[in-house]
């Protein structure tokens with residue numbers, strides 16, 4: 290089989306999703322399955338839907354188009370604010386989009402009128418992580434204006450934490466989102482069906498037994514796919530962390546000095562790595578590199594240690610000689626997974 294390849298175990302992903310859907314249902318929260326790390330793979334999307342996620346979310350309209358093209362039947366939400374230049378595509382393929390700019394909602398409204406469709410809008414609120422979001426003091430007026438746009442239906446509010454600055458979801462910021470939902474309903478009448486509290490980083494809060502208030506949706510990607518939470522990158526009890534495996538092939542296997550010789554400057558990526566002399570080692574080169582994966586996000590198997598990587602080569606040290614042609618398996622973190630999924634050089638093999 291060709292290498293490098295990413296082997297995907299759908300049953301493990303479905304198990305992870307079913308487990309979290311069940312645990313969160315007990316807290317009054319439904320799951321939007323986030324497909325962006327899997328490039329909108331229709332097989333993975335279908336596994337998530339079989340497991341009971343309420344709908345799908347993706348940050349790229351291209352991925353939503355892929356899933357629509359494959360007849361994946363689900364409500365689909367664009368979870369990044371649409372580009373003005375993509376308004377027509379967003380209205381054509383996404384049921385709902387997350388928004389923070391009235392100019393964008395205005396353009397979505399025009400596109401929706403032209404297409405004779407209604408487009409759902411979730412307004413994102415800034416609660417401290419300083420990525421996307423309307424400042425809470427501006428939310429009421431944003432709601433008022435959103436309600437005035439033809440062919441636009443305000444579906445709810447949401448927030449996103451732990452992505453840019455690592456601000457953790459907690460009882461305070463989640464209570465603030467709930468309170469904002471209450472105050473909007475108090476002014477405009479009950480109209481917010483979605484109060485979306487965040488991503489995989491919200492799980493600890495959501496399952497802690499804390500009052501979940503108005504929050505009735507979480508958007509989960511990493512936790513479903515990799516079985517771990519993104520704050521400390523700890524495995525979540527009862528979930529598989531090995532649904533994805535990267536397999537790479539050995540192209541050189543030699544005993545070499547551990548220390549380079551000659552004058553040493555920066556490497557191809559501008560890094561200077563100090564290397565201590567450990568004598569001769571068993572050094573292996575694999576045909577996989579920065580163009581295929583984030584090498585620093587690969588978990589090496591026992592007895593194999595990461596030494597370095599360039600665009601097309603991964604260099605490891607091993608206790609035993611790894612023969613040319615041998616295949617080596619790695620587990621991946623989120624960053625490695627995203628790069629491997631999006632690299633045209635990595636073959637995807639879906640196992641059911």
Ligand SMILES: *Cc1c(COP(=O)(O)O)cnc(C)c1O
Nearest residue numbers: 323368449488489508509510511
């Ligand atoms: C990527 C993303 C998610 C999913 O995040 P995970 O940490 O993978 O669960 C949720 N919401 C938004 C807005 C995102 O961009």
